[in-house]
Amino acid sequence: MDGLTEYFDAYLSLFEEFDVLGAFWVNIQLAFWAAIGSLILGTVLALMRISPVASLRWAGAAYVNIFRNTPLTIIIAFGVLGLYAQLNLILADDFDLNFFRIAVLGLSVYHAAFVCESIRSGVNTVPLGQAEAARAIGLSFLPAARLVIMPQAFRGAIAPLGNTMIALTKNTTVAAAGSVAETAGLMLAMIEFRSDVILMIFLTFAVGYVILVIPIGLLTTYLSKKLAVAR
């Protein structure tokens, strides 16, 4: 029994030494800004991919195929080693904030490809008659997309978009490769400091992510049912 108490004392003392909640807060912020960035970029890409203009379709497809097939680790490493160290891209005067913004940029650019594909699968759920009706009342491509197709496509794309956002949340840990002080880096530091309570440290962070991810999943399921277009 004594051993167990000692084990938990050692484990609990870690929380005084390390700011676990602060690290999770960094990941939440990364996920929040990258979600906004990737949703905007992904929507633009999806519009390009369904547009009547061949060159834009081609460019959108090229973007998706390139970024979907590149490991996120390379994109994040490229941001720090390439964009920052070689090309002197500076997004903030503050050192840490600069790396944070570069990581948000990398995460947005990568996940935009998946957001684009999710929205495109949403467009596939919109019946042909909707587009035909839009054309019949004289709407051209952009108004038809904005007023008729996209609102329904977003509602049909909630489930795949939710999956993308869950993956995005988990992928914020990869920002560790971009010198951002977040959970993966903190977990490594804690394990190096106290390798005797390694299992509890891992479980703490793992459960933290389970807690972060479950609400997104529940919200997605709720929204995709509530917002489903009745047809």
Add this chain to the structure above:
Amino acid sequence: MSAQKSVLFDAPGPKAKRNMAIGNAIGALAVLGVVAWVISGLAAQGQLTAAKWSPFLDPGTWQFYLIPGLLGTFQAAGVAILSSMLFGIIFGLGRLSHNGPVRWFCGLIVEFFRAVPVLLMMIFFFMLLATSGIFDPGEAPFYGVVIALTLYNGSVIAELVRSGVYGLPKGQREAASAIGMTRSQSLRNVELPQALVAMLPSIISQFVVILKDSALGYIITYPELLVNARRLGSGEGNILPALLVTAAIFIVVNFALSWIAQRSSVFLSHRAGRKVKGAEMTEIEPAAEPK
């Protein structure tokens, strides 16, 4: 693509054709402009000089850095593909079991490992093995990468196996029990083989995920392609070209795998002229999970 074309715009008349041609030209100019902007930016920073790129013409670069790195990537990904298939089949069948505790336990494992970031698992198993002394510390990064990739992707494949079995016609299971097979015999000999074939495109897409995620080994110093590219980059002073070439190698390999996935999906939808329910599902979201 052709289906979406007809969703949003009609067969164009002469005026629309002219507008589209103009739009096409403007779009092409915009794309070329972005490309030119990137190239001139790189040139202005001295990234396009011969000294930065000529190392890639040197066989030594490939012999000592890129090819060993690619082999390291393939080795970790290859082992992880095999073990995650095994994991996926065992836990996928476990979730279909008629034994409550087995089903419950497999469900818990699968849901847990799907929710935890791969990188955290990688760091955990790497540190666990490195400090435990079971393995040679030099081997710890390799096993860290393989175990983490197996647990995550195996869990995803378990879900694919489960939905593949659910997608099968009920008659398959009924026929199996009619000829006296037990539930597990029916699962193993009748339902699983068909489920795996139906889910083949999604499973291959998951292999792309495994290959991409093996690059996370960079963070725990497993000597894969990205680590070697960085070593090359710091040796030759051409980190940016080295990263671009590495990305290009990954894109080519993954593109080939995605192409196989797509072909297998087309092949399966034509196969025997019969609708496979699972295969339909996979067409909606190929590689939907961006991990």
